[in-house]
Amino acid sequence: MRALQMARPGGAEHTTVQNIAVPEPGPGELTIDVSHAGVNFVDVMARRGDAGYVPAWPYRPGKEVAGTVRALGPGVTGFAIGDRVAAATVDGGFAEVAVASTAATVPVPEGVPSVQAAAVPLGLATALLLLTDAGRFEPGDTVLVHSAGGGIGGALARLVPLLGSGTLIGTVGRPDRVAAAQQAGYPLAFARSTDLAEQIRTATGGRGVDLVLDPLGTRTLDLDLEVTAPGGRVVLFGNADGGPLDALPPVGRLLGGNLTVTGFSHRGLLAAAPARVARAQQRALDLLAEGKLDAPVVELDSLEDVAAAHDLLAAGRGAGKYVVRVTG
Structure with a gap:
């Protein structure tokens, strides 16, 4: 089968499409004939060699897929060959066949195309978990989102009004990204x-924001705390530039402002509490099926196009959420 492979840390020059053996599912697993796979910034972090993202080189990336069940591992129940599913994969999603844990695999409702379903397991599910689980979003909250022009940022912009409106503020790295x-x-x-x-203070009438969603490591944490209203929450969910992380602020600052700083990792939840990820996936898919939520994507034609999309994300020039057609 065809699969995307990264030979070693670096850029697109080390990413190629290889022919490899079709994987077989183990206990608690199934394999999926992949129709579409989602592209995410975490792929870029793996590609450049950020610590903790690649267990060994060469590496086959890909964290979210949609397609049909190909084979079931020993003892697996609840799924049948041919079922339409979406899954959060540990890796290897950019391939004609991917392995997924049944705990992180959910059925795709009728009416949801695979190209949209592939944007759910990491993209929309992460956005939902950031708001509801980590961020404790309440209707009417003012929400500040850094990296607003990216895939997660776009998902958050669609979910906040759906969950209860409130003021929505986004930040971007350069003035030419404001329009995006x-x-x-x-x-x-x-x-x-x-x-x-x-x-931000002017936009909120001097009150500040209730919830900050920040994928920039600790680079903007002082700003986050400065503009967060009493009782507000800051959720750190990434380290986009891969730089060193600073120490968290003194406890006295948090106590004095009644502030909460929370960490969130989709990868960590997938390993330790996959049912929470699966619930978020299913909720997002149901919202798509009911027409309450949309998932606009930029569809790439083939696996050969993924490395160029990674280049755009790495340069901060991505145009929303990318999904690649694999066999669909």
């Missing part, structure tokens, strides 16, 4: 600059 954030659904979008805190 606005197009993604952020009525208020600002480039991260020296006067960003003042812009």
